[in-house]
Amino acid sequence: MFAFGLGLATRARDGALLDVFYPLPAFQPDAGLVQALGGAAAGVREVTDRDLETLARAFADAGVPEHAAVARGCIGAHGPCVLTVLEVDGPIAHIAEAYLKLHLLSWRHCLPNTLNLDGIFAVLPNVAWTSQGPMAPADVGEQALRARVRGDVLKVHAVDKFPPLLDYVIPSGVRIGDGSRIRLGAHLGEGTTVMHEGFVNFNAGTRGAGMIEGRISQGVLVGEQSDLGGSASTQGTLSGGGKERISIGESCLIGANAGTGISLGDRCIIEAGLYVTASTPVCVLDERGDEVRTVKARELSGHSDLLFLRNGRNGRVECRTNRTAVELNQELHAHN
C-alpha cells in the first residue's frame, strides 16, 4: 500500500468537500497497519462513528496506539470523516487524495517532485479560508452579513486552492514567521527557518536546515545549510519563465533581492541584487580572475563552487570560481 489517511473533512453548503485534515497520514504502511484497515478498498469513503470505533480497536490491537488515538479522536466529529486509501501513487482523482499527498509532503514522508500530482489543480476547489473554517467563496457574503448582524466578524484569510501549511501540519524543528505564506504541501526540512518575507509553495521546500527569507517556487528544492536572502527569487515552472526545474544545492547563498533561473550546485553564491536568468551571458573567470569565456548562464546550471556577481565597474555579469582556466574549460566543454 502506498499511503492511507483518516481525516476530517469540511463540506460546502452544496455538499461538496472543501478540504480534508489528516492528523496522522501513513506512508507505505507496514503489514500491521494495513491489516488493521481490514481490507479497506483503495479510494475514498466516509466512515461512521461505529467504523471509527472498529478502526480504533484494530489499530490498538496492531500496536499503533497513535493511530488508535486519531480514530478515537475523530468520533463525534461535526463534519464528515473520510478514510483515504491509495494502493499506488497514481494521478489524483479526488480532493481527499490531493490532500493526502499534500500532507505526505509536509510530513516529510516524500520529497518534492517524487509524487504524482497530476490532476491536483482540477480536483482542488477554490476555497475561502475563513475564521469560521473553509467555505465556498459564494457562501461568504451571506455568512459575513450574519456575523456582522450578531456583532461578530468573519475574517477571510485567503481565497485559494491551497490552504496554509500550519493549519494542517506543524513540522518538527521549524520556525515560520508568517504562516500565511507557506502552502500545505511545502516540505520544510528539520531546522528550517522561514522568515516573514519567505514563501514556500506546495511540492517545494528544503531538505534540511536553512534560512529562507526568499521565495521557493513550485518544484524547487533547496539543499541543507543553504540560505535565501530577503525577496530572493527562484524561478518555478508554473508561471512565467522556465521549463526547467530548478534545484539549489547545499551551503548556497542567494543574496537579498537576487534570483536564479538556473540550478545551483553546492557552495554557490549569487550576490545580493543580481538576477541570473538562464539566458544571461556570464563571463567566467578562473581562480586568478582571468576571463575564460562567456557562456549563457544555463551552461553553468548545477555546477558547484560558483560566485555570481555583477561587476560594479562595467556592469558585466561574472562568475568566479576557485578552479584554473584549464579545469574550467574542460568542465564547460564537457557540458556542451
Next chain:
Amino acid sequence: MFAFGLGLATRARDGALLDVFYPLPAFQPDAGLVQALGGAAAGVREVTDRDLETLARAFADAGVPEHAAVARGCIGAHGPCVLTVLEVDGPIAHIAEAYLKLHLLSWRHCLPNTLNLDGIFAVLPNVAWTSQGPMAPADVGEQALRARVRGDVLKVHAVDKFPPLLDYVIPSGVRIGDGSRIRLGAHLGEGTTVMHEGFVNFNAGTRGAGMIEGRISQGVLVGEQSDLGGSASTQGTLSGGGKERISIGESCLIGANAGTGISLGDRCIIEAGLYVTASTPVCVLDERGDEVRTVKARELSGHSDLLFLRNGRNGRVECRTNRTAVELNQELHAHN
C-alpha cells in the same frame, strides 16, 4: 443617481464610525431601485429596523429581491445600519461615502481612476482591525487585557485606514493567496490570481485575468493576460517617485524582482531583476539588434512590443523591438 448602499457600520467607544460593510452596493441604480428608496435624500443616514422593513418591502415590490434580502438581513443588527445615497460622484465628505466608493471599485462597478476619491484620507480614521472587529487603536489595550484575563486572545491584524478587501467583498473568479495584502478598493478582474507575494492597493488592480505576484500601487491598472513576477514593482503616485500615473497594457510580463516607473503598452517584457525608472537611459535596438538611439525610458512610456533588459556583457539597459530602425525613429520622433 450615482450610487447607493445599505450597510452595517461599526462604532468606536466614543461613537465615531470605524467602517461600513455594504453587502450589495448599487451603481447607477435604475428607476425601480431609486423609487424603492422612496426619495431618500443624498447623504448618509442611520436607518431603524422599521426603516429596513419598509425598504425590504419596497425592494421586493420593485422586483429586486437580492436588495430586499439585504435589507431584511440587516434587521436586528448589533451595530448601526446606514443608508448612503450619492446623487453625484463628488468629493468624499463622510466615511460611509468613502466605504461605498471602495466597495464600488472592488465590486467592479467602476475602474480605478474613474472615481472622485478626493478627501478619502481625511475621512478615513485609522482603525485597529482585530479578531473582535474594528476598534479605535486607543481602545485596543484595554480589550487586549480583558481578553487575556478571560483566557482569550485579541488578535490585531493591522492598524490602517483601509481594511483588507476579502473581509468586505469576494470578487468572483479570483484567487488570493494572502488576503492581508489586498486593500478594500482594489479592482481585481475576473480570472485574476494574486499570489502570496502580490499586493494590490485601493484604486488599483487588474482589468481581467492575470497572475499577480508583484505590487500594484495606487492608481496603477494592469491589462488582461499580463503577469507581474514575484516582488515586481510598479511605481505609484502616493509615495516616492513619480507624478505620472502608470498603466500596464495587455499580455505584458514584468519579471520577478523587476520594476517600472513608466507605463507599458501591450506585449511588453521587462526581464527579471531590471528596474526601469522614468529617467533610465535606454539604448533602443531595432529588429536586427542594431542601435537606433538612446533615450530616457519615459520616452518609451506606453509603447507596445518592447523588451527591456540589461545587457549582461556591458550592463547597458537595452530595449529590443520587432520594428525596423526607420519605424522606430519615426515613432520616437513623433513622441517628442
Next chain:
Amino acid sequence: MFAFGLGLATRARDGALLDVFYPLPAFQPDAGLVQALGGAAAGVREVTDRDLETLARAFADAGVPEHAAVARGCIGAHGPCVLTVLEVDGPIAHIAEAYLKLHLLSWRHCLPNTLNLDGIFAVLPNVAWTSQGPMAPADVGEQALRARVRGDVLKVHAVDKFPPLLDYVIPSGVRIGDGSRIRLGAHLGEGTTVMHEGFVNFNAGTRGAGMIEGRISQGVLVGEQSDLGGSASTQGTLSGGGKERISIGESCLIGANAGTGISLGDRCIIEAGLYVTASTPVCVLDERGDEVRTVKARELSGHSDLLFLRNGRNGRVECRTNRTAVELNQELHAHN
C-alpha cells in the same frame, strides 16, 4: 531601578511559560512607583490576586492610577500573572525578562541597540501563535483535531520565537498594513507607516515619521523622514552578509527593490533596483559629474548627501554628490 512590568503569561501544557503580555511596562520608574512595589526583589515572581489588590492600592496611593488600573485589571486572570523587576540592564536569563525588554523597545522607552539582549534567543521558546493563543508546537496537533471535531478551526498564524508586535503593543501614531510582519521588539517612531510589504524585526525600527515598504533588519535604525521603497533591503547582522551594524540617517530614500549593506548618512538616495553591498566598487562623481575616484562602498558608509545609481549606459555603479572634487577627495582621505 531599570524597569519593571506586571504581566499576564501563558503556560504550555507542560507548565513552561510561552509569553508575557505587559499592559504598561515601566522604564526607569520614579521613586513613587518603586516604593509602590514595596521592595519587590529583582527577578520574576508570580503574583496572586491578593498581591494584585495590594499592588493596586499601593499604585493608587502613589498617584499612578494607570498602573493601579492594570493591577486591578489582572485580577482573576485565567493564566499566571507575573511581576518582573530588573534592577539593571543585564543579560537575559528568563523569558519574562526578554518580553519586558521587547515591550520597552516597542513602547519607545528605549532605542534599538541600547538594551542588553544577550541570551534572548536561548530563553525564548519556539511558540505556535494560534487563534486560541500561544501553544507549544507539539500541542497543536491534538488541539487542531479537537477544534475540527467540534466544528471549529484552530488557526496557526506563525511558529516563531517572537510574536507580532500588534498583539502586545499598539504604538501611538502609526499605521501598519500587515501586522504579521512586525515583530514585538520593533521600535516604530510616531508617524511611521509600515505598508504591507514592510517588515521590521525586533531591536530595529524607525526614530520618527517615515514610509516603510521595505525590510528593516535586526539592529537597523532608520532616521526621521526616511523612506524605504517596496522590498528595499537593509542588511542585518543576524543572517548572511555583514558584521557591521547598519543605520539610515534622516530624509533618505532607498528605492523599491534596492538595498544597502552600508550605513547611509542624511539625505541619501539609492535608486530603485540597485543593491549597494559593502564591497561594491563605486565610482564617485563630483557636483559637475566628473569622476573623482572609485572606492569600495564601505568607504562611503555613513556619509551624507549621496545619490547612488547604476549608470544605464555602462552598468557602472556611481555615487553623485553636490560637493566639489576637492572636498570629496579630502573627505574620502579622511576616512582612510
